[in-house]
Amino acid sequence: MIVIEGCAVATVDADGTEFATGYVAVDGDRIVAVGPGRYPGAGERVDGTGCLATPGLVNTHHHLYQWATRGLAQQENLFGWLTELYPVWARLDEEVVAATSAAGLGWLALSGCTTSTDHHYVYPSGVGDIMAAQVAAAGEIGLRFHPCRGSMDLGASAGGLPPDEVVEETEAALAATEEAIDRFHDPSPGAMVRIAVAPCSPFSVTAELMSESAALARRRGVRLHTHLAETAEEEEYCREKFGCTPVEYADRLGWLGGDVWLAHAVHLDAEAVARFGATGTGVAHCPSSNARLGAGVAPVPDLLAAGAPVGLGVDGAASQEGGQLGAELRMALYAARLRGGHEALTARQALSLGTMGGARCLGRAGELGSLEPGKLADVALWRIDDLGHAGIDDPVAALVFGPPATVELLLVGGRPVVERGELRTADTRELARRGVRAHERLVK
Numbered sequence: 408m409i410v411i412e413g414c415a416v417a418t419v420d421a422d423g424t425e426f427a428t429g430y431v432a433v434d435g436d437r438i439v440a441v442g443p444g445r446y447p448g449a450g451e452r453v454d455g456t457g458c459l460a461t462p463g464l465v466n467t468h469h470h471l472y473q474w475a476t477r478g479l480a481q482q483e484n485l486f487g488w489l490t491e492l493y494p495v496w497a498r499l500d501e502e503v504v505a506a507t508s509a510a511g512l513g514w515l516a517l518s519g520c521t522t523s524t525d526h527h528y529v530y531p532s533g534v535g536d537i538m539a540a541q542v543a544a545a546g547e548i549g550l551r552f553h554p555c556r557g558s559m560d561l562g563a564s565a566g567g568l569p570p571d572e573v574v575e576e577t578e579a580a581l582a583a584t585e586e587a588i589d590r591f592h593d594p595s596p597g598a599m600v601r602i603a604v605a606p607c608s609p610f611s612v613t614a615e616l617m618s619e620s621a622a623l624a625r626r627r628g629v630r631l632h633t634h635l636a637e638t639a640e641e642e643e644y645c646r647e648k649f650g651c652t653p654v655e656y657a658d659r660l661g662w663l664g665g666d667v668w669l670a671h672a673v674h675l676d677a678e679a680v681a682r683f684g685a686t687g688t689g690v691a692h693c694p695s696s697n698a699r700l701g702a703g704v705a706p707v708p709d710l711l712a713a714g715a716p717v718g719l720g721v722d723g724a725a726s727q728e729g730g731q732l733g734a735e736l737r738m739a740l741y742a743a744r745l746r747g748g749h750e751a752l753t754a755r756q757a758l759s760l761g762t763m764g765g766a767r768c769l770g771r772a773g774e775l776g777s778l779e780p781g782k783l784a785d786v787a788l789w790r791i792d793d794l795g796h797a798g799i800d801d802p803v804a805a806l807v808f809g810p811p812a813t814v815e816l817l818l819v820g821g822r823p824v825v826e827r828g829e830l831r832t833a834d835t836r837e838l839a840r841r842g843v844r845a846h847e848r849l850v851k
Contacts, residue, residue: 409433409821410446411788414455415802418778419462419762423755425803431460433784436597436820441778457792458815459802461758462777463521463785464732465765468632468670468691468720471525471541472499474507475845476725485638485700489568492725493529497573498849501535506841508544511724513830513838516548518731518811521785521819522765522775523550524691524720526632526670528557528607529573530583538587542600549824549832551598551785553769555605555632556587560616566648568610577616580606581623588627596774597783597820601629608634609653610644614660621661630666630770632691633657636679637671638702654679663688668768670720672710673703680706684713689768692760694742695735696722704746707739711756718765733789733814736761736807754807784821787814790828 412430432440545552558580561567592602604624606612668689743752766776789812791805799805817825
């Protein structure tokens, strides 16, 4: 039994329950009690004085391999950025993916993330077992992991954006996706690894692969993920190629529904927002990446008002070099207010995006995303009594409006992954060295 006490607590439950001074009690991999004051039972005490306890953050969109290509294509929009980087990514192999996955996941943990997705869609032939390398890295760092088996089958010679050397044959991509489900997907309660089916985007994937992937996912009972409506250029591409918007195209192919969450969703009209709400389609909101590439700002308040699940995503480290999820809470709030005014989003809504919103996107709202008895013991304890946060009386405002807070303790299934701002499951210096080697192999 671990008892975190003496801290402020933001449960992010349906009632928004908070305690100015309270506790979170954990037994094994589950939360057993949350409340005000001191926990009346026995247990190993963790002094949370000066801290805020929240659910662990959930990262709903990432490309971990991009850690090796940070800082490149600095002035490009999405299409130019991809055109410059695809030839570099064509040199990926198992060793590079192992190093970048460990580095990216370790860095996410230090920013309060307990569950992360990853959308990997570049599979050069003969370069080793990329998916196994990712799953092993997540096990090393200790995060809950939802890797999305991505795919591309529409190369440049067929009118797509990626070069032919980084795409797969349609049937081969589908077979490899099903193999990933067979090998790694764990549907049981408390699972550490779950697979999603994730063809890359409308401009890199055929309609056949999109529709067949949806059928595969629903036959196997797993979730669906892809990029959609990220840029104005994508909108133009879809209108020219398909005679409709990206959202209409996705709907036509069976890609809207409660088992789907889509990355970005920046360029949505009112009809698309309503359709997302009506179908329960989720959105991975990536405000820093969208700003870095000049893509725009997703209509998050409108999506929330329509009832669509919205979570936060860091996105790939080559379009969001900061790579931290905690900082996205503030960025999401700022982006919403830039688009919709000072009342567009509150600090508590921003925290909910990073916790319960992400859990809804991944289909795990019954297990993750809030501090409630019976849920998995994925807990972030943030220090908010330091110089950067001192004097902000509202602890949630301190976390969201203030600078990135130090993670005093991060539990994943009750296991300490971060303590006093230090990663306990891996040596960060070694992770950095491996990341540099991966960068040099690809770029230099």
